Amino acid sequence: MNVCYKSGRVLLSQWRHTVLALPSVRTVRHSENFTFDWDKVPDTYEKERKQFEEFCEEVGEARINNNLKIENVEYTASQNAEEWKHVQHLVDLASPTFIPVPEKSDEVKPSGFYYPSAKPGDYPYYVRRAPSWLFPVYVGDYAKQNKKDKRKFVVTTIRRVDGDIFALRKDLDAFLFERYEREFICKVMEIAQKLIYRGNVEKDIKDFLRLKGF
Amino acid sequence: RMSGVREKALQYLREVPRLTHGNIRNLPGTRTPKKRGYGQNGKERGWGASARQKLHFGPLGYESGSTPIQRKTAFERSYNYGIHSVRQFPPLSLYQLQLAIDTNRLDVTKPIDMAALCGTGVFFLDPSKNQFGFNLSSDGMDLFKAKVHLEVQWADEQAIAAVERNGGKITTSYYDIHSVIAASDAFKFLKSGQPIPRRLTPPGNLLEYYINPANRGYLADPVMVEKEKEVLAQKYGYSISDKLDDRLLSFKKDPRQIFYGLEPGWIVSVQDKTIYKPKEADVKQIYTT
Numbered sequence: 001m002n003v004c005y006k007s008g009r010v011l012l013s014q015w016r017h018t019v020l021a022l023p024s025v026r027t028v029r030h031s032e033n034f035t036f037d038w039d040k041v042p043d044t045y046e047k048e049r050k051q052f053e054e055f056c057e058e059v060g061e062a063r064i065n066n067n068l069k070i071e072n073v074e075y076t077a078s079q080n081a082e083e084w085k086h087v088q089h090l091v092d093l094a095s096p097t098f099i100p101v102p103e104k105s106d107e108v109k110p111s112g113f114y115y116p117s118a119k120p121g122d123y124p125y126y127v128r129r130a131p132s133w134l135f136p137v138y139v140g141d142y143a144k145q146n147k148k149d150k151r152k153f154v155v156t157t158i159r160r161v162d163g164d165i166f167a168l169r170k171d172l173d174a175f176l177f178e179r180y181e182r183e184f185i186c187k188v189m190e191i192a193q194k195l196i197y198r199g200n201v202e203k204d205i206k207d208f209l210r211l212k213g214f
Numbered sequence: 215r216m217s218g219v220r221e222k223a224l225q226y227l228r229e230v231p232r233l234t235h236g237n238i239r240n241l242p243g244t245r246t247p248k249k250r251g252y253g254q255n256g257k258e259r260g261w262g263a264s265a266r267q268k269l270h271f272g273p274l275g276y277e278s279g280s281t282p283i284q285r286k287t288a289f290e291r292s293y294n295y296g297i298h299s300v301r302q303f304p305p306l307s308l309y310q311l312q313l314a315i316d317t318n319r320l321d322v323t324k325p326i327d328m329a330a331l332c333g334t335g336v337f338f339l340d341p342s343k344n345q346f347g348f349n350l351s352s353d354g355m356d357l358f359k360a361k362v363h364l365e366v367q368w369a370d371e372q373a374i375a376a377v378e379r380n381g382g383k384i385t386t387s388y389y390d391i392h393s394v395i396a397a398s399d400a401f402k403f404l405k406s407g408q409p410i411p412r413r414l415t416p417p418g419n420l421l422e423y424y425i426n427p428a429n430r431g432y433l434a435d436p437v438m439v440e441k442e443k444e445v446l447a448q449k450y451g452y453s454i455s456d457k458l459d460d461r462l463l464s465f466k467k468d469p470r471q472i473f474y475g476l477e478p479g480w481i482v483s484v485q486d487k488t489i490y491k492p493k494e495a496d497v498k499q500i501y502t503t
Contacts, residue, residue, distance in 0.1 A: 079488050
């Protein structure tokens with residue numbers, strides 16, 4: 001069944017297999033599942049001819065009829081507030097909104113999320129949250145500007161570091177040394193406010209930030 | 215007064231803590247790019263102009279530059295045959311769900327279905343990539359504490375247990391691709407002015423999944439579903455809360471329904487704030503059966 005997008009009227013398409021033998025015929029598909037069955041395909045010329053003749057009988061004149069009959073379907077218009085509530089809910093979901101701000105409380109939520117408790121000034125540095133209110137720690141491949149360099153390794157980046165970034169690097173190095181008993185190569189980008197550590201140390205850095213309360 | 219670029223450069227010099235190789239650039243014109251010569255790029259592409267020069271041959275199977283047949287045809291069969299037509303259910307972990315609830319992106323007082331999940335702007339479905347809905351995975355089942363009324367398209371046993379342990383309700387239901395197109399971007403669909411389609415029944419190879427009460431399928435017998443709840447509770451060692459939540463009971467969806475509260479066949483005009491419903495019985499029948 002085809003529906004006109006603009007007016008919502010139903011276009012009668014008389015090509016389909018008819019189900020109801022009423023004066024105003026609504027055509028419905030034989031089955032709503034789109035399956036292909038090789039057994040139903042006629043394998044001889046006679047069988048195919050027979051199927052075609054049956055089809056012609058069924059459909060009749062409509063097979064050659066090129067005019068599509070646009071029928072007016074009767075409808076009722078309702079402005080019920082109860083029903084509109086459900087539509088409004090869907091409309092509101094799509095309307096542009098600010099990212100929701102989490103509650104300012106000390107509790108740690110079940111997923112491990114908490115509102116930052118540290119204040120700028122507590123430490124020589126401050127790591128701000130991302131706009132999504134999550135930690136600005138990201139893991140990715142190291143991409144060099146010079147494409148001839150074929151080295152590939154994974155790096156962890158901490159972004160949005162205010163204050164003395166070298167102090168944070170020192171603290172992080174000590175924290176990681178305590179855990180892994182080895183040093184990690186780190187690139188300090190003071191102006192870009194980020195630290196890039198070689199290796200996937202995302203979990204450890206997030207633990208460090210949690211300890212500090214960022 | 216100096217020009218903008220100079221002013222910016224001098225201001226940069228004032229602000230920057232130190233000058234390194236990364237800050238300084240050569241004066242324009244001092245570094246010239248390396249010029250490529252001829253040779254391989256010349257007229258004969260390195261294969262010589264005269265008979266004497268053409269005594270060098272290419273490798274075996276060389277076809278004067280076009281990709282040789284022994285390179286074009288693969289030795290191995292295709293391991294991805296039919297990958298474009300396979301039905302996908304991208305995973306949605308319990309941890310992600312809990313995080314969305316904790317950061318106030320999802321409203322727990324309302325039912326969470328595909329439209330609600332895609333409406334957060336954090337979970338995405340792309341029907342053009344054959345993605346038929348969300349697959350609730352059990353990653354984060356130990357920390358899942360929310361009480362939700364959830365409707366997903368696939369769920370594994372432990373994820374179901376995690377949701378029901380907290381007193382929530384979970385059902386798995388099938389959305390055919392046109393229903394997914396409607397539900398994944400509900401506002402876009404409503405703006406298009408199409409009548410809300412009816413959800414089709416699952417195809418043969420998925421029907422078994424959605425009839426099974428162990429999967430909390432929407433086509434399963436509700437009595438069997440309750441039994442399976444008890445079985446699962448015993449298996450994982452928690453108790454189901456006896457008090458029935460009225461709020462959760464009121465959120466019901468017909469197997470043919472895509473959106474809560476809106477029936478198939480209705481046309482929604484967002485601009486006029488009206489809903490057009492068909493009057494005739496046989497039109498209604500097509501949408502509701």
